[in-house]
């Protein structure tokens with residue numbers, strides 16, 4: 015078996031050199047899925063995984079725009095349309111200086127499995143640009159978004175490819191992108207998700223990823239007769255996913271000790287209350303500031319510059335910032351300090367070494383493609399509401415989100431249950447694979 019897996023990885027690597035993040039995501043899936051393919055004759059010999067790792071289409075384009083000093087700036091925009099076997103391409107847009115093809119291919123590849131797990135009809139895609147919104151004025155961001163969409167609009171559509179937000183792309187950017195799409199096409203359609211509620215957005219979409227992570231974490235704990243109530247939780251990041259993960263932790267009676275950004279972390283010994291969390295939201299969403307500013311209002315909080323939160327003693331860790339932010343060494347520190355549960359809010363935040371350490375130590379470990387699927391799931395619900403020209407209440411969407419997270423948990427149990435433990439990584443990879451593979455088999459060699 016090892017020989018087959020290594021042969022496969024070698025072949026994929028030869029075609030995708032210098033794409034470490036993409037190879038990392040592919041390797042993990044191959045290790046879980048190839049043994050399953052070998053055992054299941056209908057998939058064997060069809061080269062399905064080899065077809066899945068090859069994007070259906072990769073778009074790369076120039077984004078030229080003029081900054082506030084009237085200087086011409088040039089960025090590179092992308093859309094990776096990875097797989098459309100079970101629905102139109104669906105996945106977010108990321109604006110961050112470290113965006114490159116490897117990062118977007120890993121994200122688009124993971125999105126195939128995540129979207130399949132939601133049970134909704136969505137294929138996998140991802141896009142973005144190496145544009146850094148930090149320190150840019152609203153009008154600069156608007157001009158950038160307009161230039162980006164002036165190329166992207168010809169490749170997307172409500173039945174073809176439906177982008178959404180991700181790092182650096184929130185409601186402000188979705189608004190500017192949507193405005194430009196509508197202007198160019200002269201059509202008001204559900205071509206993007208994460209829209210404002212007055213123009214086609216779904217209630218609960220802003221909250222969905224963070225809430226979903228906590229719903230999934232609670233499912234894992236309840237499966238063991240435990241719960242998140244009264245547990246000490248540490249969260250990395252302080253963006254969209256982190257904020258609403260923190261909010262749901264407070265709703266369920268957990269203690270959130272920490273939040274962070276790329277400049278360091280804030281530690282609240284007694285935990286954040288709602289007022290303190292809304293101050294974080296104000297700093298990050300309205301002032302677009304740095305997390306250290308929190309100390310001005312709450313001087314008793316500890317700020318550690320350039321540190322990651324994994325050194326704080328906790329029961330549960332929710333990495334909600336970015337890829338590879340939690341290494342093997344961090345995992346060792348967490349486990350040594352008594353952390354017994356990890357729910358990934360970000361995409362691929364744990365390195366392979368960290369995941370191995372968690373699995374070896376029987377930590378309840380939820381991989382992002384299962385635990386952060388609530389965001390894209392509610393995007394799928396937004397698409398359904400747009401098609402119906404109708405909107406569901408907060409309660410209705412939240413109930414659907416909870417049910418989807420619970421169903422994803424069940425799928426992970428179905429394919430990931432081992433003797434005395436659940437391997438959620440294996441469960442998510444195989445469960446996500448099956449539906450897409452079946453559709454690909456039915457649709458022939460295309």
Ligand code: NDP
Pocket residue numbers: 179180181182183184223251252253254255256274275276277334335336337339359360361386387389390
């Ligand atoms: P935001 O842009 O709202 O927030 C990102 C947060 O992560 C910020 O606190 C940011 O800090 C921090 N961060 C980003 N890059 C780095 C880095 N290189 N090193 C350290 N910290 C970093 O993004 P989201 O909350 O939307 O996304 C967070 C994660 O969740 C990503 O992995 C994303 O792919 C994933 N995700 C998002 C979904 C969504 O619906 N938005 C759905 C599913 C997954 P700073 O401000 O200093 O940059």
Ligand code: 2IT
Pocket residue numbers: 104105106107128176177178179180207361386387389390391393
């Ligand atoms: O990684 C993700 O799932 C997202 N950024 C959300 C994608 C979406 O289409 O809502």
